[in-house]
Amino acid sequence: MSDVASPETTVSAPAATGHTAAAHPPTTTGLTHNKLAMWLFLGSECLLFGALIATYMFAKSRLPAGELGPNDVFDIPFTSVSSFVLLMSSLTMVLALSALNRGEERNFRVWIVATALLGGTFIAGQVYEFTVFYNLGLGYTTNIFGSAFYTLTGFHGAHVTIGIVMLMSTLVSSVRGRLSPRNAETVELIGLYWHFVDIVWILIFTIIYLFPQ
Amino acid sequence: MTQTPSVPTEAAEDVQPADAETEDVAAEHDAEHEHPSDRQYVKVALILGALTALEVATYFESVHHLGDAALYALLVVLMVLKFIYVVAWFMHLKFDSVILRRIFVAGIVLALGVYLVMLTAFRIWGA
Amino acid sequence: MTTTSEPPLQLTAGEQLVRPSTSLGVLSRPKGEVGWKSWLFTVDHKRIGIMYGAAALLFLVVGGIEALLIRLQLAVPGGNVLSEDAYNQVFTMHGVTMVFLVIMPMAAAFANYLLPLQIGARDVAFPRLNAFSLWAFLAGGIFLNTSWFLGGAPDGGWFGYAPNSGLVFSPSHGMDFYALGLQITGIASLVSAINLITTVLNMRAPGMTLFRMPVLTWMLLVVQFLLLFAIPVITVALFLLSFDRLFGANFFNVAAGADPLLWQHLFWIFGHPEVYILILPAFGIMSEVIPVFSRKPIFGYPFMVFSGIAIGFMGWGVWAHHMFTSGIGPVSVAVFSLSTMFIAVPTGVKILNWLATMWGGRLRFTTAMLYSVGAVAMFTIGGLSGVTHAISPADTQQTDTYYIVAHFHYVIFGGSLMGMLSGLYFWWPKAFGYKLNERLGKVGFWVLLVGFNLTFGPMHILGLQGMSRRIHSYAADSGFNLWNAVATAGSFVIAVGVLLFFWNIGLSRRRARGAPPLGPDPWDARALEWMTASPVPTHNFDREITVTRQDEFWHRKWGYDENGKVVRIAPTAEVAHDGSAKGVHLPSPSYWPVVVALGLPFVAYGLIYNLWITGVGALLILGGLYAWVFEPPDDPEDQAHDDHHESDPSGDTGNGADGGGSQDHNGGSADGDGARPLAAAGAPAGPAAESSGNQP
């Protein structure tokens, strides 16, 4: 292409020089399409989880007295631990990305595996928690609190699961030698998703578990 | 194609003022390179851990003399702090393009707005 | 203007347009320019746009037949064309079809076809996602309509109020089809919104700043933002409904303490932005058509843009005006009554600006112009009746009567649909290379206008006389006989008008055969899409266009003499591209968007009938996604492309596919595969730009 494009390089050179060469893709905003799209998607997800959280809060306020409620089932110390686990997975995620940016492939893999494992631990904790709640008598259809609680945390859990799948995919790519600092953006975007899921849990943990019932 | 003679345009009338938002982007872009170091990330994680510990502490009897309103306020503040730390540092929004920030903030503000109004219409507060 | 100012964009010498390539080492990429496969697997935004439009017109016929059935049923008191049950299904599907399967995809058609062209881009940001949006929308639409043959269509109204839409009160599978079908079209809309916003923000031609974009582009951008934020709300509402119906959840189970108003809030938080999602594209179209045929630039461009943005914002604060009688309490009613009233201000600004554009113009009443002006006139009526029920006390007399039916048909039929018909007449030559017949078009317009007013005008009176919506029959002594008869007669006049439009398509197509090719710019228009050949070649523009002002194309044709009079400075043929560029590198077609989209209805059928089918659907989606993600966005043999799409960054339960998307067109790819560096983002006034536009 270079020969065809050469006439115009001269023309646009003045504009291009201010730009740090080819480090940035030549888009209007300077952001890559993928990154912009990911943030748009996350913006949209705010409304999704907002609706679910609002539904939960409303449902809880409408729970008839005497029905099995949050106070009867929640185990705050346990959930605190799993919340902490998810929070720390965000740290390992940024460390993975940072390793990849430096080209430390081995470290990258270690941190990615750690992130996925922490995520897996969180999911395992959630499964355990659901089982305990179920055994306490809180099924999905038991009452309005049960429906809202399982739906909200279930949606979040599904997001985490998808995140784990994506993390494992990057791991496979890395092992097959298809990942390099040049395309670290893919990992960065998965990280964004992962952190988003984490901040959703920050909200859920406080609003659903810690708020005085 | 040959050069076509053209009458000078009345620039003042036709050329719209350049859009400030897009103009900024390129300049602002350099900020993106300031990746925080791993040490900073760990520091943020420690802060997050501490905030979580504070939050969990409220669950236990000792703070309940504060009263519900103060407890809610404290929890919300801690939650928002954690939220901001993750978004700003881990999600890199602090260092990223202003466009991304606006998109995300738009989502959050809209969500907060409509759902708070909805819950208020249901009068669930203080229930 | 010089050749050098319009450098060839991403020309890769000697390359074939589309080259067979492999994906996963097993399947070769789809190829070819003609035949059904070239349409099925296309990622070309223009073909996708055309298919969106075709699907919307198809569903328009379906929804129209439903409308005629409704009108036949109500032609005389005690009508028995339909049973109560059938009537309820028909009016529900009429609403669902017209809103979700006609107006929205028609807007998507314009958005897909025109957005990239109007900003001077090669394609959208994610061509494969774009294809996915189309097929997901179509899958959802077809899925919804198969309910007719599978035990009954939805019967809870398009608004699906709980608990009437719950299992106890709507035991057929109809409402399951409703909830899941809208979920699928919602995915399509959301993906499309992300795609188009990225396109507009990221792929504008050099110098195309936000405030040089055509008003249509602006309105479509606002619409995509509305979709981006509104779709998740209906997604949640529909999930809650589905979970109630399918898994026995208690969200709308009053006996368990639930409050049915939750559904109403969620539905209308989505539903009111949705109203603007339906109308703003038409506003944009009218803002393109009226200036061209008035031979004047749009009056008050910044006001047109800001009023559109204002409408978009305010649209989020008025949803509860659909619930004035729902019992939300006097304070809520007062607040929403006020917010609703003031949304009339930016809307009024738009109407007056269109009139001001016509003022002092040289009006050419082509069919497109007739439809646009007609849309202004009809929308005004809808807007004014809207103010009469923004005052909430009056709304308690009007809501759920035919007065409301009249109101929103004036808005959505008179405003949206007429605006879009205007757009069809206007851009038809751009998309197909021939004009629709003007004489037939004008006859069609007048027939439609008369029929429209005959049908919906009397409904104002019916509503004020107390006729309820959604009743399948009325008593002979209710005093509704006369105007219902008139409305039914009118609806058949509308049908004739619509048939004339379809006849026009056939006729014009036939006549166009063998006719000399139409130039790029048959209307002497203003925006960039007219700067390339008609029909638009696959690669859109031969060269990159540097934009220096609004209405760039017009300014390249016309200038001012020393007296300030407009004079031609260049023949159109010289300014416009002829589409002759060869070897432009374009994204390759792909199988996977179709496969993933096909998985969605399987999942939905499975949820209704048998979870094994859901499994098949999930496998299709997962497999399709993985194949998609690992498929190089385009030609892998082209070493210039460094593909880093091994792993897809996004993806989500509800939102299915979010593929890596192809990045390689007008400045997408990370390492600039042949894309010349654009004159720095949004910095048009570089020397290059200046030389192209202003200099003789």
Place this chain on the structure above:
Amino acid sequence: MGTGGGRAGRRGGRVVRRLSLILVALAVALIVAGCADEHPLDTLTPAGPDAEEINDLFFPVLGVAIIVFFLVQGAIIYLAVRYRARRRAAAAAAGTDGDESDDLYGDEEYPEQVHGNLRLELAWTIVPTILLTVISVFTLISLVELNKVSAAEDDLRVTVVGQQWWWEFQYHLDGDTETPPDIVTANEMVIPVGQQVPLEITSRDVIHSFWVPRLNGKKDAVPGRTHPWVIEADEPGRYMGVCQEYCGLSHAYMRNYTVVLTQAEWNEWVEGQLVDAVPLEPGDPGYEGQEVFLANCANCHVVNGVTDVNLDGVPDGMDDYDGDNGDDDITSALVAGAAPNLTHLASRTTFAGSIFDLYEDRAKRIPYLEVAERGYLNRGDLEAWIRNAPERKANDADGARGMTAFPGLSDGEIDALVEYLTTLR
């Protein structure tokens, strides 16, 4: 529309003018004919203070809207005529048809290119804002007005319950809605003239909306919620109401009447309604019918004093009338005790969601309280309804809602049943 040359255009103009004259005449005739009909649901002829209040707000706003309508449409027509580009005469002479009409316009003529005018823009932003501010002030005032309850705490209060597809009215004569109602009636709400009656509107199944257009706006009946509303009429009379929120199959067949009586008549009506029915003894006229009733109808329908009475003195099914059915199982409420209370059926003028007249047409001229004595029973509809209700008014397919068919009843049994029902005055 006058696309041809000069003479053709003039002739076309004449035709158009004549056509539009005919159209206008036709429209006027239609409107006159339309207005001549009776409109029992007309919102524009209020008969109560609330409906009047609403119209006092609506008409001025409508007036403003109509003025704006004429201004805008006038402007469009003016602009279209005034600034219409003329085709070049040459093109017309060439005899080309209008197909490529754009080519027939003068290509070179461009008017002055005006891009905007800040002052105008501000004007048409600010003027409507002011106008709407004024309107909103009046809106708020009438909102406050409409939400005022002037009735005292211990005045009559009526709980209105919507159900697929009829209305129930529970009278609390002492204004206390917490206690079981004093009177339970269906489809016809009888109120005294000139007295504001506070309503509490709720529903047993789906969302309905209670609306008597000539008396007040509507209010939704939402299950699990109780919505306050008021109703008041200036003149005695019979005001039709309809369910206004889509509620399933027979949404169109869910009407009601608000019967407004003078205070004295109303007192008399109340007195009559407070009396329970007396179980008939063998030999009494209607006794056979009572047996049929108890065997077939009493599962759902209550006749106070006849169907079983609980120990607490509250008739069966009345337990349910606590005004809040949050704890009740919806599905059981649909069947048991949730059909119209028939204790005083014969004193009403309509049945089955007020879609059938109980008495023949001439009864409409008889004073409400005397209908049971002097009216002629509308036997045809009543018998058909008892025999096969779903045929006359759509019910849910599985029979869980609405009245079921009684194919097992013989003609004789139905005659007896009808005779019994006429005793329930």
